[in-house]
Amino acid sequence: MTPLDALLNDASAAGAPTCSAKACREAAVWVLAWNNPKLHTPERRKTWLACEEHREHLSQFLGVRGFLKDVVKLDEWEAPEGSQRP
Structure with missing residues (x-):
């Protein structure tokens, strides 16, 4: 299980996945x-x-450091294997 899978499982138990920004409790979209x-x-x-x-x-925070590799809609990221997930 990847860390994102664990996070999504935890979020599912508590509701929708939430944004990683400090103190933000909005629903994650990306x-x-x-x-x-x-x-x-x-x-x-x-x-x-x-x-x-x-x-x-x-994205800018990660990009300035050269860490950002991809930005994908959450529903596309969660798509089943065999689809075009990065």
């Missing part, structure tokens, strides 16, 4: 896939969830 190349192998993807309001801010 998955920001990232990795720190100093710590992670190139194929490794860590994930943050973002609401519409915080997607750009969180």
Whole structure:
């Protein structure tokens, strides 16, 4: 189970997945896939969830550091295997 799967399972038990921005409790709409190349192998993807309001801010935070790899709608990220998930 990936960390995102665990987060989504926990969120499902408590309601919808929420944004990863500090103190934000809005519903997550986006998955920001990232990795720190100093710590992670190139194929490794860590994930943050973002609401519409915080997607750009969180993307910029990761992008400035060179960590951001992809931004995908949550419903597309959760699509079953065999679909076009990154």
